Amino acid sequence: MLYGITAACAALLLAAVLAVLLRVPALRAGLVDRQGRRHRPRPLPLSGGIAVVSVTCLVAWTGEWTRVAPLGDGVGRLLLAAAAVALLGLVADAWRLRARVLVAGTAVAAACVVPYDETGAGGGALAVGWIVFCALAFKGLDHADGLAGTVGVVTAFGVGVCAAVEVMDGLAVLLCVFAAALTGFLMHNWRPARAGLGAAGALFTGFLLSSAAVFTRAGYALAPTAGVLFCLGAVAGADFVLVVLVRRAAGRPLLRRGPDHLAHRLRRLGLTAQGAVVVLGAGSFAAVLVGVLVHAGWMGGSAVLWVAGGAAVAVVVLLRVRVQQPRRTASVQVSGRLRVRSG
Template sequence: MLYAVVAAAAAVLLTALLTRLARALALRTGRLDRPGAGKAHRRPTPRLGGTAVLAATLLVSCTGYAGLGPGTERILWAAAAVGLLGLVRDLRPLRTRVCLLAEAAAALFVVHGTGLGPFAALAAVLWIVFVTHAFQWLDTSDGVTGTVGAVSALGLALCAAADGRADLALVLTVLAAALGGFLGHNWHPARIFLGDCGALFTGFLLASAAVLVHTGHDALPTLAGLLTLTLAATADTVLVLLSRRSSGRPLLLGATDHIAHRLRRIGFTVPGAAVVLAALTFAGTLTTVLIHRGSAGPSAAAPLLLAAIGGLWALLGVRVYGEQGRRGAGAAPTSSEAGHPAAGRTAGRTAGRTAGRTPLSAARRAVAGTAPRLGLGRGPGRGTGGRSAPSVRRRPVGGPRTVAAAAARPAGGLRTMAPRGGPARPQPVPATRRGGTPASGTPVPAGAARTAATRAAERPAAEPPAAHPPMPDYPAPPARPAAQAARPAAPDDRGAARGGPPPGRTRRGLVALTRTVRGARRAEPAAPADLARG
């Protein structure tokens, strides 16, 4: 027990350190998971975190003092091989068929040493491959795979310890500790993703350990224990397959249609979705432990399975694909689907199923319903063989009239302008123009026509402007003596020193001011005699 605690603590610290190194290496080499169609994250994020989980689990489990049994070593090395396959898939594209064949071979290697019959061995291989890919699909949101895997590993470790498999319980405990150390970097907002390496390694190790733990037990308790142990991953995979099948989408094409994405659409946060899935996993793991120890029968799994089915039915109604979710025969695939190998086959099957019954688009329905009313001819329907009549280009309402339209207008009365395809609406024309003359075609009664000249003659003549009073005759100013006029003016030394205007310009200014004052005095009326005397 003490060794298990020490091994778990070492796994946590080693995973945290290796995850930091893996993140730095991924950032340096550009191994990033970039945002795109079918992905929930919005910034490039490293995806080599699974290498840290795999390395820490192998190092702590294989280099400790406790020895591993043959069955446990077989499971551990087969899981490591599947993890390396996932690492190759993280670094370069790899066909799904190749991955399935490799996982089936690894599962067959594990089942071969359990002593199961042919039918049970085949079912075990299929189960291991299914759970492995279920955990790979579950890794679509921050913290989901780490929490679900850690809780499942701890519950399965209790079952292994109850059966006396201490080595397998140790490996599962180390795996749970490694996932816990990785969660420090993968919790929202995630700084690194688990990737296919970590997801495939975790799923394969848990599935193989579950088969090994339940070997030798009855069929019904074994089936109930396996379903409840991997309830979260199994429910997510079933929901995704049903949703994509009903929407006509490729089954293996990634999209934001998993349980975590649907929980976010109904109001949960990213950590909240991870906690909900962890709680579901805890309930299933607790049920598995009770059934495995004999404390409860297989019927104890029925309420949990029914609740899971009801939740799946409710989440199946959450809209996740948008307008392009349900495609018809003529819908074009998206850019991400165009390069997928299953997109063409799925589009062909969908076109074959929906041929001959594709509804009209919204635009065609609008044109078909409004074309007769607007005078554009019949829409696509009866009488046209399904083809719409060519549209006629008409001049805008109220535009320039042609010569024929002007000649057809009556000389008097109201002028009409018919809108496009609608009834004629009379519009009155003013009887006179802006200048006052009658408009052309307007009936004018006899004697009512007046021109501008007539109206000007009838207008009364304007009175002449009032004359100003005559200017008073003032006596002329006395003449200047000849001696004073001949005397030159003294220069203004102060003005010259200050840099002022020259003396001639100042004299002319004074003369002008004097003339102004004299003119103002002439314009004043004569003062009364009594005021002049006073």
């Protein structure tokens, strides 16, 4: 217990300091938020994701190496796989990668960490799909200052409590360290952001949290497990579903950033940028709390239906909020005449 508190405090301070120290190197290397540059007065360095990943791995492996806080069976492999996914995201931050490469790489990493002896082959395949879904959902959730970090901290504490209930002490400590590192990063990511999470940090967040949740639910029945996992990832999942519906209907690429996410639509309803993050953070807290209580047996499984209903209502209502869609023009020569095409 004492080590967990000490490790969390160290992770918070180290992440806060490292995010600042890496700002200038990130700017010089061109590691900036390219897709969001139009909406910012100056480039946003993606030093926060590197700081969160580095500090989480450093503190967790220090506990493992000193044997003060061993990670436990499979948890070390989980952390290595999450770091590999973060490295893939870092490549995507520095250079453009096809969406299929991100999906395939994340799926391979997920396939390496799922405990098939407890989930079975069919359950393991579903778990891999869930992990990939959550990793991409958190990447999409990184569309507003402070949002992905806030939801990540709330979810990390929730999954950490589930791990503690299952007496997975190493996993619980890892999640506390990760939540603390994210909190240190949030000191620089609250609007106006001075450091960004980037694909590296967002994919790492979604992968680590979803994989840890799968670990805590391994061995349980499939239907209750699906309900708990849904609650733990409700906000990120709702955002992903909303974006998929809108972009499929408009015929636009799914992984290209646009002003059609949850926070964008809440702002169109009159909320401030900070207010939208607070509302979504509160929604995440409520959903995660239900998931934790159901997992611990302190609440019936039917409570998941309330979370599902709330998420469905939010998606349907916000679908009706009109947002300004991105447009790009290109000159195309057709039949000897010059036409303008918008995409």
